[in-house]
Amino acid sequence: MEYIQTLLLELLKTPSPTGDTKTIIRRLTEEVSSFGITSTTSRKGALLFTVPGEDASKARLLTGHVDTLGGMVKEILPSGRLRLTQVGGYAWNTIEGEYCEVHTESGQTITGTVILHNTAVHVNREIGKTERTQDNIEVVLDAKSDTKKEAEALGVSVGDFVYFDARSTITPSGYIKSRHLDDKASVAILFGLLREIQQKSIKLPHPVHFLISNNEEIGYGGNSNIPPETWEYLAVDMGAIGDGQTTSESCVSICAKDSSGPYHLGLRRHLVSLAEQAGLTYAVDVYPYYNSDASMAMRAGVDVKHGLIGPGVANSHAYERTHVAALDNTFKLLLAYVQSPLVME
Template sequence: MRKLDIDVGYLRTTLLELLAIPSPSGLTDEIVHYTGGQLERLGVSYELTRRGTIRGTLRRTLPERRRTSPACAIVAHLDTLGAMVRAIKPTGRLALMAIGTWSARWAEGGRVTLFTDTGRYRGSVLPLKASGHVYNEEIDSQPVHWTQLELRVDQPIESADDVRALGIQVGDFVAFDANPEMLDNGYIVSRYLDNKAGVAALLAALKAVVESGVDVPMDCHPVFTLTEEVGSGARAVIEEDVSEVIGVDIGPVAAGQNSREWGVTVPLMDSAGPHDYHLTRRLLRMCEEHGIPNHRDVFPFYHSDAGAAVSAGADVRTALLCFGTDATHGYERTHIAALTHLAELLAIYLQCGPTLPEDRARVRDSVEHFSHQLDADQLAPVSGTTLPEVGELIDLPEAGARAEEAAEPAPLADDDASAHRGEPRAD
């Protein structure tokens, strides 16, 4: 496996195009069309669920007579935060309800497009007390809450009847302008980098792998979900052939967090609990071996597509790869270097095969070849209390052996070994 060159121009252009397409959860058809078109141009086949979740397939390139390797999935979400019309006020202003979990603080002052069943209108989201000339210091003491906001539509409106005459109704979608800026120093500032920046990085990684012609040792499914921001995401799209799932998403940069706006952030745990021990540490080793800057972190208030897959009952190893971003779910800022390094790591991962070759079997009837996380030295007694030697209870690897095993894949079965040598297999 080798580090591939990432087309940074493609990554930038793709991100801007994604940001130009409004896609709050529930209004995602158009961005599905765009993403499907990108996969077609890259030569990556895909299928759609009824609602439009995309499940691509990058086929393994090694010759084979039969499938013996599990598949992997790399998941990024296309949906963003947004709002919906909750009520039409007598004044003609519109009350809003948030789509996704985000603070009304970030909605104040936002320029938006309101989509009706047949058209669209422009407007601004304002606090109820929006004029200092009228309310003076009261504007500074108004609470921060969605009930303290209203949408002013840029039409001649003085009453609820005027609103209804325009075809505006309760339940209409409201998409906030992304307002992206790409600066010469590499910083990118915009709404909705979560997760359009992650999608752009994944597409750039696929482009690098396809165009380089490197071997892909197991089927990989790039998956693009539509409801991550409202909690479901990848709950119904991970097939049984998948043994490991990597979520690609935003990494919060703030006091108390270890994420940074450069390099790749590898969270070891989020709200769903710890990610898989072996997969996360394998990704960290890849970073070290290939010179990719990386940061370990844990996220206390965070949900992802990887966690959604496990909560839906998928028996998969999970990991999360993030681009560090300041002011998440607000006016977000990351750096092009973080997205480039993320794409580099994803492209390396696609060349590697399963984390543990024994994951070919969905169910095993013995612990004989099951993985270890700790070795004999780590489990040696550390107190005066007499305990049985753990090495007498189970067959433990020698100290340091786990690292050696992780560095070299386990031997393949005879038919797999012949495939790696390029030899034909006997039926």
């Protein structure tokens, strides 16, 4: 768990909005290499590697996505402020007041703050009633930028990526607070699993393919590069917490159904059985407004048994929180899963 937490903090501090993931994929490529494993990168920029197993006629695939929510400069306003377009899906009010960085085409990084237009309560009494939208959420740069011309002189242009400050911390009580736990928490867990397999020379009954996808937040991260011998496809992504859900910040969540429909029943039952045998804290849930790389692969016509598990994460697509216990329960379920028989029914 120490390794998982250390890697997670590093990943959270590395900006990687969908469309701008080269830096973090390069870092994870180095991490894979440190375990003596060769990896490849897809044309879309996803990272793929395999741990061998005894029977290579059928394989498993585990995926987690390293791309996150973010922004992009849509317009430079006459005031020198910036108007954003969203990268991924989130409510505008969840980024209000957030520190950010604008990464320019010339390679410069300019800090700033995301604020509501005319945000001073002393001159605008309607602030509390104002709906936050793409037309009134703006970025104020931490540089002399009072006109469009001054902003452009700084190197800012339409299409520049905007990174939101993750503000990552692990409290003494074990809570992890940060943006982008979706899905960097799961990616760190997958690398913890890889480390455990390699360091303890664990023999696997079947090969395990790892796919670190980089386009999940826009809906097509895990639809390609799936080896033909893949029998089971397990997405490792956050478990959503909220009213009507049983998932908590301490458990591993096993998804029965999301907006795409039910996940494979036999695989889900197998995961529940493994969790119970290991004495893990788990929950089975339905996510009403959710899709995963696994469900997107099914929509693309991939012939696999698909499942979805992950650590319980509160406040999804906002300032998120989980607990180290959720990381631990997810890790232990994955470790049991990769050593178990395939689901044949």
